[in-house]
Amino acid sequence: MAEPILRIENLRVEYRSKDLGQRTKVAVRDLNLSVYPGEVVGFLGPNGAGKTTTMNVLLGFLPPTAGDAFLFGVSVRRPIARQRIGYLPELTYYYKFLTAEELLRFYGKIFRIPARQLAQRIDWVLNLVELEPVRRRLIKTYSKGMQQRVGLAQALINDPDLLILDEPTSGLDPIGRMKVRHIIQQLKRQGKTVFFSSHELGEVETVCDRVAILQAGELKAEGRVTDLVQQHQCANLEQVFLKIIGYHEPSDQLTGMAVAQAA
Amino acid sequence: MNPAISSLVWPWRRRPEQPAGLHLLTALNNIHAVGGVVIRELYRRKDFYVLFVLTALITLVMGSVNFFNEDRIVRYLKELCLFLIWVSGLVIAVTTAARQIPAEREHRTLFPLLAKPVTRAQVLLGKFWGCWLATGLALVVFYVFFGVVSGLRERQLPLDSYWQALTLHWFMLGVVCALALLGSLVFAAPSSTNTITLVVVTGILLLGRHLNKVALSLPEPWQTVVYGLYFVIPHLELFDVRDLVVHNWGAIPWGIWLAALGYATVYAALLLGAACWLFRRKTLN
Amino acid sequence: MRVWGLTFGLGLVTAFGLAARLEPWFQSWIGNRARSANLLEVALGDGRKLFARHAYVKADIYFHSGVYPSIYDLRPAQAHMHTATATTAGHEAEAEEHSWLGPPRDWLDRFSRHFYPTRHRHLGESHHGHEPGPRPQTGSQDRSVAGEERELLPWLRLSASLDPQQPQTYVVAAFWLRTRLHRVNEAEQFLREGLRANPGHPEILFELGRIAAEHRNDPDRARNLWELAARNWQQRQGAATDSDTLVYAQILAHLAKLEEDQKRYERALEHLQALKQISPNKPAIERWIHTVTQQLHNR
Numbered sequence: 001m002a003e004p005i006l007r008i009e010n011l012r013v014e015y016r017s018k019d020l021g022q023r024t025k026v027a028v029r030d031l032n033l034s035v036y037p038g039e040v041v042g043f044l045g046p047n048g049a050g051k052t053t054t055m056n057v058l059l060g061f062l063p064p065t066a067g068d069a070f071l072f073g074v075s076v077r078r079p080i081a082r083q084r085i086g087y088l089p090e091l092t093y094y095y096k097f098l099t100a101e102e103l104l105r106f107y108g109k110i111f112r113i114p115a116r117q118l119a120q121r122i123d124w125v126l127n128l129v130e131l132e133p134v135r136r137r138l139i140k141t142y143s144k145g146m147q148q149r150v151g152l153a154q155a156l157i158n159d160p161d162l163l164i165l166d167e168p169t170s171g172l173d174p175i176g177r178m179k180v181r182h183i184i185q186q187l188k189r190q191g192k193t194v195f196f197s198s199h200e201l202g203e204v205e206t207v208c209d210r211v212a213i214l215q216a217g218e219l220k221a222e223g224r225v226t227d228l229v230q231q232h233q234c235a236n237l238e239q240v241f242l243k244i245i246g247y248h249e250p251s252d253q254l255t256g257m258a259v260a261q262a263a
Numbered sequence: 264m265n266p267a268i269s270s271l272v273w274p275w276r277r278r279p280e281q282p283a284g285l286h287l288l289t290a291l292n293n294i295h296a297v298g299g300v301v302i303r304e305l306y307r308r309k310d311f312y313v314l315f316v317l318t319a320l321i322t323l324v325m326g327s328v329n330f331f332n333e334d335r336i337v338r339y340l341k342e343l344c345l346f347l348i349w350v351s352g353l354v355i356a357v358t359t360a361a362r363q364i365p366a367e368r369e370h371r372t373l374f375p376l377l378a379k380p381v382t383r384a385q386v387l388l389g390k391f392w393g394c395w396l397a398t399g400l401a402l403v404v405f406y407v408f409f410g411v412v413s414g415l416r417e418r419q420l421p422l423d424s425y426w427q428a429l430t431l432h433w434f435m436l437g438v439v440c441a442l443a444l445l446g447s448l449v450f451a452a453p454s455s456t457n458t459i460t461l462v463v464v465t466g467i468l469l470l471g472r473h474l475n476k477v478a479l480s481l482p483e484p485w486q487t488v489v490y491g492l493y494f495v496i497p498h499l500e501l502f503d504v505r506d507l508v509v510h511n512w513g514a515i516p517w518g519i520w521l522a523a524l525g526y527a528t529v530y531a532a533l534l535l536g537a538a539c540w541l542f543r544r545k546t547l548n
Numbered sequence: 549m550r551v552w553g554l555t556f557g558l559g560l561v562t563a564f565g566l567a568a569r570l571e572p573w574f575q576s577w578i579g580n581r582a583r584s585a586n587l588l589e590v591a592l593g594d595g596r597k598l599f600a601r602h603a604y605v606k607a608d609i610y611f612h613s614g615v616y617p618s619i620y621d622l623r624p625a626q627a628h629m630h631t632a633t634a635t636t637a638g639h640e641a642e643a644e645e646h647s648w649l650g651p652p653r654d655w656l657d658r659f660s661r662h663f664y665p666t667r668h669r670h671l672g673e674s675h676h677g678h679e680p681g682p683r684p685q686t687g688s689q690d691r692s693v694a695g696e697e698r699e700l701l702p703w704l705r706l707s708a709s710l711d712p713q714q715p716q717t718y719v720v721a722a723f724w725l726r727t728r729l730h731r732v733n734e735a736e737q738f739l740r741e742g743l744r745a746n747p748g749h750p751e752i753l754f755e756l757g758r759i760a761a762e763h764r765n766d767p768d769r770a771r772n773l774w775e776l777a778a779r780n781w782q783q784r785q786g787a788a789t790d791s792d793t794l795v796y797a798q799i800l801a802h803l804a805k806l807e808e809d810q811k812r813y814e815r816a817l818e819h820l821q822a823l824k825q826i827s828p829n830k831p832a833i834e835r836w837i838h839t840v841t842q843q844l845h846n847r
Contacts, residue, residue: 085378087378107379339699339702500663510665512613
């Protein structure tokens, strides 16, 4: 089996919170996860499960308390580990005083892409995300959807081998979500590896090869979507997800309460 | 992927594994790239243009005042113009530097940047480089204006003096930029950083030269404390050669000029080192 | 659109009507304050005197080409300003008086002295090659710097605008205007302005007399002005300071000289006798009296 592109080993992240009276909050608890080349892996979990914390560690924003993570065999603590990745944050904010073209040229410079190739690359990604007509407009004039697409463009500027997307369809309309889904599928066909978190389980089910489900910092389930559905005897991924995190329908509770009161 | 592109060699993807430390050229490239963004921001904001227009307007209005029908009075105009340039330079340097990191954190533009193969130190140094370059560009415009105004009145242009004044001013603002960047990592709000940096810088400019005299008049242990402070603070007033320019004292020896630039470089490096150390330990959220 | 226009028009009419209604009431209320139509007076109030003083000191700083003690260097001897008497005081003595910097206290102090003016110099003095100074005009070998005193004028003008009740400002400016800058008309105009603000001030009258005598060739007018100045000085004698006494001495000396030149020796002797009472250099005055007396006898 090929070496994993992304390897998380016994990752533990703890916060010391003033709100909790300086007690330690464990955000990620002994996480082990691997992502192999060419896979599209969905990283799921309810809010506060530790998904963004894990991604922050992968991207070097946050040092782990224990354990480590590796990108292409290089520890994430080293900046060179990020040479071949692209990252789309959940909240897409970019320099409002730049145009899309200038922003991509800036990021391309950081990747040391030669000028001529960079110009071609910028043209290509802007066409891909359908921002070519507005490439010279300042980003502050863009709509939410356009800013999201700029985010996708900057994540692709260096032709990355691994894409880390944090809720890529967040805030998008159905057409926008479809376009993003289409791009992920296109990247998958090109042999790229995609690791993304999302709350849109329908989309995850459509595009992902594997999913990993996190809750309270712990990895609760991992595997192929079809295998998980079969294993947990559920109809779809959403039910698997709800079952794993132990969520019960509110109607059951109300019915139960009404029955108890009547009794 | 576009077939035409896929057939091209993408050297940054096929580059062999980098050594343990980042290559110096890569670091300089990143610093320069980040600095370029800062410069672009400065000339797309209105601050510089407003300050320049104000300076030019006030200078030209004051230059049109008639004093006893003497049309060759120039020193008051030079002093006024240089004073406005100094105020404008300080405002540009402090406000530009103080808002860099807080704005990146507040607008969350820091995350996509740090997700690239760039270290926090390179981001900080890039911000400094951009602020300092941007300030230098602004100063060039201001000093050219000053040169034109004084040259037309005085009918002479001591280029060596003006060049020294410009470069000393620029290097002084480098120390100020570094100080403001450090302050922006210590204080939460840019307004706090602006105020404190301006107060500190103004205090040094006004009192720095005289601290040793003040120290000598104090009893111990305050004399030692103040004298120690006198040696520790960056003496920004060294770079204020306005009196020499206004009163036509001529250029200072070039060796002394170079030593002063070196002095500023050392202090800027120390402040930036402290800022890098702080930034590495800061949580980004 | 019409509604906005009508509303705007109504607002204008109301504003002008109110202004017309309130103006007479305001005029009756403002009383003595109506005299101060000066923007600076209204904006700064009595604080303008501080700014005027600062502007006057600035003129002195300019006279010394930026070489000036700070408040941390001040000693009593440096409190005296001599922008008007630079030509009379000994340059070397003044240089010694201005050695307030002293030797450098440390290496930083020594290094910093390259970055601000430290050598004693007056405006209008020529320079030699080894001394710092203004660049000569392009193509010119002449290093004369005559007329540099013009640089004092803006600060003196500002000081007078801020505090017209400082006669010294007018006197100093007039001195430089007429002696070095050859602008006698401007000097006279400025002195008259000072006289309007300080009616009958002896020093201003004295300077006006000097203009009449030295530039207008009008000895009678000069005599009238100096005699008026002397009378006014005597009326103010109760508040005389050392510098005021010096002014009176100068008035008497000039009157004596004028009368001597006009061969009115008796009047000259009267002035010299009065001068002898207050002059610190009595032997010199006595010799002068002796000379005039001889001239009187030889007539």
